[in-house]
Amino acid sequence: MDKIWLIAQREYLTRVRKKSFIIMSLIGPLLTVALFAVPILIASLSDKDKTVAVADAGNLFSQQLPEAKEDLRFVRVSPELAKAKQEFKAGKYEALVYIPKLDLANPTGFQVFSRKGLSVTLERDINRVINQEVENQRLAQSGIARATLDRLKADVDLQTVSLSEDGERSSSTGVSTGIAYLCGFLIYMFIFIYGVQIMRGVMEEKTSRIVEVVISTVKPFQLMMGKVLGIAGVGLTQLTLWVVLSIGINSAIAGSISPEKIMQSRVDRTTAMVRTDTPAEKAAKKETNVAAKMVTALHNANLNVPLLVGCFLFYFLGGYLFYGSLFGAIGSAVDNDTDTQQFMLPVTMPLILTFVVSQAILTTNPNGTVAVWMSMIPFTSPIAMMMRLPFGGVPMWQLGVSMVLLVAGFVATTWLAGRIYRVGILMYGKKVTYGELSKWMFYKG
Incomplete structure (x- = not known):
């Protein structure tokens, strides 16, 4: 056993004294955090306010355009496709949505124009708002209000017990x-x-x-x-x-971006007047609620x-x-x-x-x-x-x-x-x- 111990000691000391071991031990947790944080940071930096032009020849949005949400807003342009394309080229629009005269029973012919290429996220958002408006009009024809349908939907919070x-x-x-x-x-x-x-x-x-x-x-x-x-x-x-280093980094990050501090900073920025939250504040509150749910889930896991x-x-x-x-x-x-x-x-x-x-x-x-x-x-x-x-x-x-x-x-x-x-x-x-x-x-x- 003495010889085994001497060999193990030599192997241990030889490796822990290497600069590569010390460097990787110190920057390993930082690399792990960066692996998850950098993509989010890049995505947040690359996100900018996107304006989508809507050529509504079919009067799908005759009453009002979709509400602006987070970094996306819609503006109305000429319903004629040729003029709409000219306005799109002259303006700083991310995309142009053309809504033809449509049959609600079989809505087809929608087109989306972009300068270089349409991102998957933007295409999904445009597709979502169009589908939602088509559903709203179908519900209206059937005599059902969207608010009534939303009240019928349920989001049950299921608690699991072992x-x-x-x-x-x-x-x-x-x-x-x-x-x-x-x-x-x-x-x-x-x-x-x-x-x-x-x-x-x-x-x-x-x-x-x-x-x-x-x-x-x-x-x-x-x-x-x-x-x-x-x-x-x-x-x-x-x-x-x-x-040890990961716990320290996590504690430092959690201390600066905890849900409580996020909510407190938002309260400090609000006035005493009662007013409707802006889309950005709604999104921030939603993110805070998600973080709070994650903390609650960890607490309730009872591991x-x-x-x-x-x-x-x-x-x-x-x-x-x-x-x-x-x-x-x-x-x-x-x-x-x-x-x-x-x-x-x-x-x-x-x-x-x-x-x-x-x-x-x-x-x-x-x-x-x-x-x-x-x-x-x-x-x-x-x-x-x-x-x-x-x-x-x-x-x-x-x-x-x-x-x-x-x-x-x-x-x-x-x-x-x-x-x-x-x-x-x-x-x-x-x-x-x-x-x-x-x-x-x-x-x-």
Whole structure:
């Protein structure tokens, strides 16, 4: 164990002292935030007030044009198409909508003109307001007012409650799904990134012949275990830094754009007079309500946080140790990156399969037969079980059996990888096949 500890310590310190590790640990959370924030920022900067000209030859909007909403407004131009096109070219309009004389039973012949190309969002907005006005006129012909129809519509706020042996517990399917995907993705990413590091590290030592000197003082199995444990420590360190920095960044952002501050800033800007909100204020209030609903959903999810955190750390490490030894065995069996492809696919296929199945089965039926079996098999359990736990209802015996099998799988794969490692680490210039690997497992000595 002393030799394994020394190797793990050397692997750990060598990697955490690299500038690339320090830089990625610091900017990793910022890159994650930027991944979601930059597209929104670009979209907000690119959005500008759009004015759409309406040539209403069919008198569809005879009473009034659609109300201006957020950054979109409509203006009336000549109903004659030729004159309307001239006005469109002379003005600064985003698009020209031509409404022909139409039959409400079969409204056809609508046209939209633009200078370069119509955006999907603008086309959807124009299509929505035209469809709504056609519906309004059809309702009027039928003697039904739009207000009456709107009153008949319902928007029920459904509260989900989990019934278990521990009693009733409120839940949120959306929050559970988000946490399930987050946990599964982190484990998936960690296994791939640091598993490949083990493989490349073994390959570098093998091709540079450094390993020939090292194994004169330690056994190949001890060398492999030291690498696996040392790089595991590197991954945990980086994950901890990401979590701490992400919490700090999230707290700073939440403190500046919290729903309460948004509402307070709007109250400060309003006058004492009672007046109708502008479209921009309505949109802002709607966004605030959405944010408030998200906060409420997180609060009402009533997740078992200690259980989730403990299980995440277990499957996080267990999945890495299970696959890390296999990646080490692959690195010892080959001499270059090209040769790793034939062995990488069988090892990584269960992980990829779990992610493919997760969207169709694991998150839609987390307690179904497929989900239960995938959460038991060590090849798929690190991701599958963590995608089941946020939904609740996982019996403790299933969780216990899954953990025991994962530990047993780690011991088995470590032994198997050690048998391959002790032979492959000194094998040079030979194309290895699966048949050759099977022979290495049973070599004596």
